[in-house]
Amino acid sequence: MEQLKRDYKIILSNYIHNQNESNLYTGQNFIKRLIQKNVSPEEVISIHKQALEEIIEDLPESTIHAYDFLIEVMVHFGLKLKEHQSLLMKQEELRIEMEVAARIQNTLLETTIPNPENLDIGMVSVPLRKMNGDYVHFMHDHKRYLSIAVTDVVGKGVPAALCMSMVKYGLDTLEYANSNPSYVLEALNQLIEKSVDDSMFVSMCYSRYDLETDIFTWSSAGHEPPLYYDSREKVYYDLESKELLLGILPEVKYSQHDIKLNENDFIILMTDGVTDFRKQENFDPRQYIKELALSCRHLNAQEMCENIYKKLQVLHNYELEDDFTIVIIKK
Amino acid sequence: MTEKVTVEIVTEVDIVTARKLGRKEAKIIGFNKVDQARITTAIGELAKNIFQYAPVGKIIIERIVKDDKKGVSITSIDHGPGILDVQKILEDGDSYGGGLSSVKRLVDTMHILSEVGKGTTIKVEKWLR
Numbered sequence: 001m002e003q004l005k006r007d008y009k010i011i012l013s014n015y016i017h018n019q020n021e022s023n024l025y026t027g028q029n030f031i032k033r034l035i036q037k038n039v040s041p042e043e044v045i046s047i048h049k050q051a052l053e054e055i056i057e058d059l060p061e062s063t064i065h066a067y068d069f070l071i072e073v074m075v076h077f078g079l080k081l082k083e084h085q086s087l088l089m090k091q092e093e094l095r096i097e098m099e100v101a102a103r104i105q106n107t108l109l110e111t112t113i114p115n116p117e118n119l120d121i122g123m124v125s126v127p128l129r130k131m132n133g134d135y136v137h138f139m140h141d142h143k144r145y146l147s148i149a150v151t152d153v154v155g156k157g158v159p160a161a162l163c164m165s166m167v168k169y170g171l172d173t174l175e176y177a178n179s180n181p182s183y184v185l186e187a188l189n190q191l192i193e194k195s196v197d198d199s200m201f202v203s204m205c206y207s208r209y210d211l212e213t214d215i216f217t218w219s220s221a222g223h224e225p226p227l228y229y230d231s232r233e234k235v236y237y238d239l240e241s242k243e244l245l246l247g248i249l250p251e252v253k254y255s256q257h258d259i260k261l262n263e264n265d266f267i268i269l270m271t272d273g274v275t276d277f278r279k280q281e282n283f284d285p286r287q288y289i290k291e292l293a294l295s296c297r298h299l300n301a302q303e304m305c306e307n308i309y310k311k312l313q314v315l316h317n318y319e320l321e322d323d324f325t326i327v328i329i330k331k
Numbered sequence: 332m333t334e335k336v337t338v339e340i341v342t343e344v345d346i347v348t349a350r351k352l353g354r355k356e357a358k359i360i361g362f363n364k365v366d367q368a369r370i371t372t373a374i375g376e377l378a379k380n381i382f383q384y385a386p387v388g389k390i391i392i393e394r395i396v397k398d399d400k401k402g403v404s405i406t407s408i409d410h411g412p413g414i415l416d417v418q419k420i421l422e423d424g425d426s427y428g429g430g431l432s433s434v435k436r437l438v439d440t441m442h443i444l445s446e447v448g449k450g451t452t453i454k455v456e457k458w459l460r
């Protein structure tokens with residue numbers, strides 16, 4: 001501290017005798033040293049006052065009083081600064097905690113895309129923030145059936161992630177690749193309704209694929225309707241179903257529907273993050289995605305997903321506003 | 332021997348009196364201008380809390396000596412409503428700048444004894460460096 005005071009006195013004295021830029025520059029560099037040493041604002045003023053008293057012998061009383069006044073009021077600035085520093089530290093702690101939580105979530109919700117002989121499956125799932133509120137659950141018993149659950153928790157961040165862990169647990173315990181989609185949704189609905197906070201809802205599209213007959217059976221609980229492209233008729237079908245989100249009411253019944261997939265047909269399963277075009281008006285996002293997918297249907301399912309994701313990123317100026325999940329299955 | 336000054340806090344003017352006497356003691360003990368301002372600020376916050384929440388009590392300012400160190404201790408005593416959750420107040424204040432967490436930063440040690448319905452005693456010490 002004493003060294004700092006001596007140095008400051010020299011710098012200040014130089015400036016008083018010669019008001020040039022180089023002396024100012026030296027002064028600013030000196031302040032950086034003070035910051036590194038954690039010197040508080042009131043101390044800086046005190047150092048200045050002391051140096052001035054030594055440089056100018058007959059400093060008027062009133063000036064000294066003015067400095068004392070400044071020291072006094074700057075005490076609160078010093079406190080604010082420390083508050084700010086402690087906030088930054090807390091923020092850093094939270095960031096680290098979040099990172100750990102996100103890692104745990106990733107491990108917990110890890111999915112491997114099945115690779116059956118006669119069906120091509122691709123997926124892209126990108127969280128908006130660290131924790132993903134979307135989740136895709138595949139199950140393949142290496143026999144006849146394969147199941148795909150695409151889930152979106154209404155809500156974001158940590159609460160959504162916690163809820164998602166429960167959905168995953170539910171799927172793991174009650175599901176077999178050959179279960180009926182309507183049954184899976186009904187059972188999950190019970191579980192979520194009972195155990196999750198009232199403000200938390202889950203949308204899910206649950207589907208089962210029969211690899212022997214190429215029948216795609218699906219049920220939806222308030223989920224973004226999948227798109228089915230019939231390559232023989234060259235038309236898209238919106239797989240609409242106006243059924244309730246999971247977790248709202250107990251004892252909800254869900255219906256299920258069958259589609260037979262032929263060569264080159266494909267189905268797009270997605271979350272509403274894909275069709276969310278808040279900024280664009282007079283624009284039909286689902287139509288846009290239909291066209292996008294058509295334009296790249298010569299690619300394999302994974303490449304199609306990645307291509308659509310990239311195109312949408314560009315369209316949104318790399319500022320997607322929601323978790324983004326798309327799954328394509330292609331015959 | 333310890334010197335001791337007591338200020339009864341009843342009206343807002345008493346807060347200023349406590350600050351004035353505290354600054355005087357700090358100066359006599361040998362604290363520099365910056366530490367005088369800090370000690371005074373701490374006294375002001377403690378006295379203001381008595382006035383706002385107790386709403387009467389007292390501030391005791393003492394010169395203290397330990398080994399070859401000199402310092403000042405400030406004790407605030409009231410028989411007001413007490414503080415429900417001291418830890419929470421210190422933690423929240425740490426982020427939002429409450430008086431008590433400021434006091435904690437301005438001094439070397441702080442001890443809080445508070446019982447709901449009975450009152451609050453806060454003792455802080457600051458040593459001369």
Ligand SMILES: Nc1ncnc2c1ncn2[C@@H]1O[C@H](COP(=O)(O)OP(=O)(O)OP(=O)(O)O)[C@@H](O)[C@H]1O
Nearest residue numbers: 380381384411413414420424428429430431432451
């Ligand atoms: N002597 C006391 N008796 C009862 N409650 C108190 C006392 N001192 C503080 N408190 C309680 O602790 C809380 C926090 O006090 P603190 O001084 O940290 O902040 P504040 O008084 O709310 O804000 P500030 O001091 O910045 O004006 C007060 O809101 C009050 O409820």
Ligand SMILES: [Mg+2]
Nearest residue numbers: 379380430431
């Ligand atoms: Mg206060």
